Amino acid sequence: MPGLLSRAKRPLRHTPPAYHLKAPQGxxxxxxxxxxxxxxxxxxxxxxxxxxxxxxxxxxxxxxxxxxxxxxxxxxxxxxxxxxxxxxxxxxxxxxxxxxxxxxxxxxxxxxxxxxxxxxxxxxxxxxxxxxxxxxxxxxxxxxxxxxxxxxxxxxxxxxxxxxxxxxxxxxxxxxxxxxxxxxxxxxxxxxxxxxxxxxxxxxxxxxxxxxxxxxxxxxxxxxxxxxxxxxxxxxxxxxxxxxxxxxxxxxxxxxxxxxxxxxxxxxxxxxxxxxxxxxxxxxxxxxxxxxxxxxxxxxxxxxxxxxxxxxxxxxxxxxxxxxxxxxxxxxKEEELSLARRESKAQDEEIVVDRSQSNSEADVNKEKVSGPFTLFRFDSEGSEIHHYALA
Structure with missing residues (x-):
């Protein structure tokens, strides 16, 4: 997001950036x-x-x-x-x-x-x-x-x-x-x-x-x-x-x-x-x-x-x-890294977590999990909320 934030003097010396937050082991x-x-x-x-x-x-x-x-x-x-x-x-x-x-x-x-x-x-x-x-x-x-x-x-x-x-x-x-x-x-x-x-x-x-x-x-x-x-x-x-x-x-x-x-x-x-x-x-x-x-x-x-x-x-x-x-x-949690997050169909929507590629270890849980996703809709007057849970 360049251009949105101040570029004032840096308080810490920065090495080349990386997306991943790589911390020490533990x-x-x-x-x-x-x-x-x-x-x-x-x-x-x-x-x-x-x-x-x-x-x-x-x-x-x-x-x-x-x-x-x-x-x-x-x-x-x-x-x-x-x-x-x-x-x-x-x-x-x-x-x-x-x-x-x-x-x-x-x-x-x-x-x-x-x-x-x-x-x-x-x-x-x-x-x-x-x-x-x-x-x-x-x-x-x-x-x-x-x-x-x-x-x-x-x-x-x-x-x-x-x-x-x-x-x-x-x-x-x-x-x-x-x-x-x-x-x-x-x-x-x-x-x-x-x-x-x-x-x-x-x-x-x-x-x-x-x-x-x-x-x-x-x-x-x-x-x-x-x-x-x-x-x-x-x-x-x-x-x-x-x-x-x-x-x-x-x-x-x-x-x-x-x-x-x-x-x-x-x-x-x-x-x-x-x-x-x-x-x-x-x-x-x-x-x-x-x-x-x-x-x-x-x-x-x-x-x-x-x-x-x-x-x-x-x-x-x-x-x-x-x-x-x-x-x-x-x-x-390390063994449940979320990859694909959502699948959508015309009127149905659900959260889908695909863990199949999260880890190569045999004893790590890699099964897909899913659940209903809450949807909201305002009426034509904008004054009423309707709730849906479609899975």
Whole structure:
């Protein structure tokens, strides 16, 4: 996309570009903290990584940079963030990017991450007080990152509740929520759930000049355990959420508020009642209005669906600085690399994932998988949406 982005002085030395994000060997999963630094014209993308093994564990962050969001370069062979202090001794987990310092300083960059003091942090295990929120800052355009002395800026989940999860910070503006609350702010969310209550998003107000202070506003979503709206195209929202991103998407004069999320503990569409896996994870989306309740701001479920019928998980996104479109990254499991994505017929459409050429190893799953794809149609007045799931 040459010509769309600033070509300011580069903060990092770039070698010849490559499309593939080739990282060191080891276990790589969630994309972390995608974002854009307008001051230097640089895109940033981090990732969860175990450099010591091809299995999960010893979680650190690696880092890529790009001049155009297409060609990427690795920022060294070593982790840029790794466990080193009591509040993150068990791992540097998924997080987000913000293009200023903690006090709004220009020329600095911040990343906020899940800092884990004790494992496990899976929704099926006791989770309370295991994970908090911490921040690191760069003064040189992203080459080096330094943990703040204020860490952890949130030591754990809000008092008085028992959570199934509390992690994966996401921080951004949300003008629709400003309008409803009557004041301007940044908004941060932590993903998770409340034991025996359901998955949710913990909502915080964050001043642009004080990224280290998160003021709890309540639970943004109130859904029961394994909530699944009627309809073939709907999805099971599970028990616990990960990697929730909020956004307002627009089409001409129409706008709708969305959450994109990773769901744990639900059943996938293709499973029968006799073949359900309680460990299932999938990427979902949810749309609905924002409302002020006695418990604080809430987003109501209006309609929803499966974000990806392939193997994409742990979605993380940012708004493109030039087009203002939403750019979303996801984790693809190594043995389930998606090649062909869609087949279309006159009135029928389905997602088809062809894994036959993903790997030459005999013990890697290469079978095709497919699922219904949600379609939308406005009536002639543009005021009504019809939903279809045709497979």
């Amino acid at each position: 276990w790589i999963n969630d994309p972390c903290a995608p974002g854009y630094d307008a001051a230097t014209g640089t895109y940033h993308l981090f990732y969860q990584w175990n450099p010591e093994s091809c299995d999960w564990g010893n979680i650190v962050w690696g880092h890529f940079t790009s001049r155009d969001g297409v060609f990427w370069e690795h920022n060294g062979a070593d982790a840029v963030l790794k466990p080193s202090l009591p509040y993150d001794q068990e791992g540097i987990f998924t997080g987000c990017f913000y293009p200023t310092g903690l006090r709004g300083e220009q020329g600095q960059l911040s990343v906020l991450y899940s800092s884990v003091t004790k494992l496990p942090i899976h929704w099926t295990k006791p989770y309370s007080r295991n994970a908090g929120l911490s921040v690191a800052v760069s003064n040189d355009g992203g080459r080096e990152w330094h943990k703040s002395e204020l860490n952890p800026i949130l030591p754990a989940e809000p008092d008085g509740i028992t959570v199934t999860g509390f992690r994966d910070p996401y921080l951004a503006e949300w003008p629709a929520l400003d309008e409803m609350r009557g004041e301007k702010s940044l908004y941060g969310v932590m993903s998770g759930g409340i034991l025996d209550h359901g998955p949710t998003v913990f909502l915080y107000a964050v001043a642009p000049g004080d990224l280290a202070t998160w003021v709890h506003l309540g639970q943004l979503v109130n859904l029961p355990v394994r909530f699944r709206p009627p309809g073939r195209w709907s999805a099971d929202f599970g028990v616990n959420w990960e990697c929730v991103n909020f956004m307002t998407l627009r089409n001409a004069s129409e706008e709708t508020h969305f959450l994109v999320l990773g769901s744990e503990g639900g059943s996938k569409l293709e499973l029968t009642d006799d073949d359900q896996d309680p460990q299932d994870v999938q990427s979902l989306w949810m749309a609905g209005p924002l409302e002020m309740s006695a418990e604080g701001p809430q987003m109501k479920h209006e309609y929803s669906g499966v974000f990806d019928h392939g193997c994409l998980y742990a979605p993380n996104s940012y708004e493109h600085p030039a087009t203002k479109k939403r750019v979303l990254w996801g984790w693809l």
